[in-house]
Amino acid sequence: MACKSVAELKVLAAKARLGAVIGTYHAKSGHPGGSLSAADIFTYLYFNEMNVDPSNPQDPDRDRFVLSKGHCCPSMYAVMAMRGYFDWDELKKLRHIGAMLQGHPDMKSTPGVDMSSGSLGQGVSAACGMALAAKLDNKDYRVYTVLGDGECEEGQVWEAAMFASHNKLDNLVVIVDQNGLQIDGTVEEVGGIEPLDKKFESFGFEVAKIDGHNFDEIKAALDKAKTVKDKPFAILAKTVKGKGVSFMENQVGWHGKACNADELAVATKELEDEIARLEAEV
Amino acid sequence: MAEVVCKATRESFGMALCEMAKTNKDIVVLDADLAAATKTSIFQKEFPERFRDCGIAEGNMLGVAAGLAAAGKIPVAASFAMFATGRAYEQIRNSVAYPHLNVKIAGSHAGISTGEDGATHQCLEDIALMRTLPGMTVLNPADHYEMMEATKAALKLDGPVYIRLGRLAIDSFNDPETYKFELGKGITLHEGNDVAVIATGLVVNEARKAVEALEKEGINARLINIHTIKPIDREIIVKAAQECGQLITVEEHNVIGGLADAVCEVTSEECPVKVTRIGVYDRFGYSGPAWDLLEKFGLTETNIKKVIRETVK
Numbered sequence: 001m002a003c004k005s006v007a008e009l010k011v012l013a014a015k016a017r018l019g020a021v022i023g024t025y026h027a028k029s030g031h032p033g034g035s036l037s038a039a040d041i042f043t044y045l046y047f048n049e050m051n052v053d054p055s056n057p058q059d060p061d062r063d064r065f066v067l068s069k070g071h072c073c074p075s076m077y078a079v080m081a082m083r084g085y086f087d088w089d090e091l092k093k094l095r096h097i098g099a100m101l102q103g104h105p106d107m108k109s110t111p112g113v114d115m116s117s118g119s120l121g122q123g124v125s126a127a128c129g130m131a132l133a134a135k136l137d138n139k140d141y142r143v144y145t146v147l148g149d150g151e152c153e154e155g156q157v158w159e160a161a162m163f164a165s166h167n168k169l170d171n172l173v174v175i176v177d178q179n180g181l182q183i184d185g186t187v188e189e190v191g192g193i194e195p196l197d198k199k200f201e202s203f204g205f206e207v208a209k210i211d212g213h214n215f216d217e218i219k220a221a222l223d224k225a226k227t228v229k230d231k232p233f234a235i236l237a238k239t240v241k242g243k244g245v246s247f248m249e250n251q252v253g254w255h256g257k258a259c260n261a262d263e264l265a266v267a268t269k270e271l272e273d274e275i276a277r278l279e280a281e282v
Numbered sequence: 283m284a285e286v287v288c289k290a291t292r293e294s295f296g297m298a299l300c301e302m303a304k305t306n307k308d309i310v311v312l313d314a315d316l317a318a319a320t321k322t323s324i325f326q327k328e329f330p331e332r333f334r335d336c337g338i339a340e341g342n343m344l345g346v347a348a349g350l351a352a353a354g355k356i357p358v359a360a361s362f363a364m365f366a367t368g369r370a371y372e373q374i375r376n377s378v379a380y381p382h383l384n385v386k387i388a389g390s391h392a393g394i395s396t397g398e399d400g401a402t403h404q405c406l407e408d409i410a411l412m413r414t415l416p417g418m419t420v421l422n423p424a425d426h427y428e429m430m431e432a433t434k435a436a437l438k439l440d441g442p443v444y445i446r447l448g449r450l451a452i453d454s455f456n457d458p459e460t461y462k463f464e465l466g467k468g469i470t471l472h473e474g475n476d477v478a479v480i481a482t483g484l485v486v487n488e489a490r491k492a493v494e495a496l497e498k499e500g501i502n503a504r505l506i507n508i509h510t511i512k513p514i515d516r517e518i519i520v521k522a523a524q525e526c527g528q529l530i531t532v533e534e535h536n537v538i539g540g541l542a543d544a545v546c547e548v549t550s551e552e553c554p555v556k557v558t559r560i561g562v563y564d565r566f567g568y569s570g571p572a573w574d575l576l577e578k579f580g581l582t583e584t585n586i587k588k589v590i591r592e593t594v595k
Contacts, residue, residue: 157375
């Protein structure tokens with residue numbers, strides 16, 4: 001598939017945000033805040049970065065993606081729907097009984113989901129296992145995982161980080177969606193994870209710090225990751241939680257609740273206007 | 283009868299891993315700084331390129347195992363039973379069992395027979411923890427020959443398996459010429475209708491000695507070896523309950539959540555009979571030589587005989 005232009009990516013990401021808002025509205029639950037902060041990262045990964053084929057989601061040579069911050073799946077699902085893994089209307093059944101799209105990613109029910117996740121800290125270890133499998137099998141596929149910054153409070157993240165550098169997993173890219181907020185407050189207040197760049201560096205990672213809403217910076221960091229040998233790569237992507245919906249931006253309260261009908265109308269209007277504006281620029 | 287081999291089942295496990303790995307290139311072994319103790323060191327020596335020491339980080343090890351399995355490998359993750367199933371319980375639940383990934387979890391130094399290390403290392407809850415996970419197969423082999431075959435069967439099965447290994451060297455009682463391991467099938471080691479003794483793991487041989495000794499006293503006890511705790515052999519248990527009228531379970535595990543409960547779940551639904559439980563009664567262990575501890579906790583021939591006599595009287 002041909003790569004998308006930055007203008008096209010912006011449209012897709014705005015649509016992914018709309019999908020996340022619609023999906024969680026229909027579910028009457030879910031996590032819009034982090035879904036909106038990570039939407040640009042998901043969009044770039046699925047459309048321009050990863051070697052994946054929605055018509056052959058089990059291809060053994062495909063690149064892998066593990067959403068370690070599994071609760072942010074609504075926008076990932078929206079991106080995957082646009083990429084062709086399943087129908088967009090599945091988003092309206094998100095979290096419903098019998099739905100393909102579970103509240104947290106389920107590799108058994110959703111085509112294209114490479115790992116079940118949702119318990120924070122666990123996805124990054126699974127990503128390490130996949131990257132190790134590629135090394136053992138002499139395959140050149142790459143493994144990407146997205147973590148939350150609050151998630152970096154989990155000890156398992158650092159067990160995995162040690163493992164990744166110890167095993168020279170240069171086919172692994174860890175992206176931290178650094179939106180600065182977690183359930184009980186700001187990450188700074190609750191967990192005190194900084195300095196995160198120095199932590200990853202001291203754990204043996206090559207680190208890039210970027211604006212997680214800037215596609216040129218996302219591309220530059222992921223391109224650089226491919227040039228690093230014998231070390232895993234961490235991208236600390238500064239983002240805005242709730243990005244794209246005015247009343248959700250930087251609001252702790254929008255971590256884990258869905259819009260009501262009135263809020264949905266406002267959010268939809270904002271995002272549809274933005275989509276129209278961005279489409280005019282394509 | 284073949285020669286009696288005195289070997290810890292952890293060693294038999296290590297040997298079987300090597301044997302299987304010769305023909306199956308997908309087998310990868312992980313350990314958490316206990317390779318010399320769990321005997322994955324046997325595999326490490328022969329297949330260093332397919333062995334990874336994950337360091338003292340069991341949670342990550344189980345997650346790595348899940349990722350390896352998701353990418354088509356057959357990972358075996360080994361540690362002490364306490365840390366493999368206790369420390370990493372939630373990783374096993376969410377990263378291994380929930381997606382039903384092909385991960386083999388080996389828990390060594392299980393039970394009171396871990397000995398001198400004491401309560402922190404004598405895991406008496408591992409079977410209970412693993413048995414509650416949907417889709418998890420739980421194996422507790424009783425001697426060298428059974429462990430060899432059980433390990434091979436576990437590696438051939440596509441799905442998560444927990445296999446319990448012991449530290450203590452124990453005598454074999456199975457005959458490799460005739461022994462056949464069938465996943466989920468109990469084995470009747472001794473016929474009798476006065477009472478049925480249902481045992482698992484290291485204590486099966488103690489139960490065998492007890493049952494054979496009592497035969498000379500005119501007590502005809504049936505002895506069933508349950509190497510697969512899950513899925514349990516319902517048929518053999520119901521038949522024993524119907525034909526013997528009462529059961530005795532023997533296990534080196536808390537009587538809560540282990541073999542005793544697994545048996546009672548079957549009998550209470552299909553054929554309610556009295557079940558007398560021999561095991562560790564809802565308590566922690568303590569330091570001491572393994573055989574002395576087994577004696578103290580009533581898990582040797584002496585106490586098993588006593589309980590059988592009381593039961594049939």
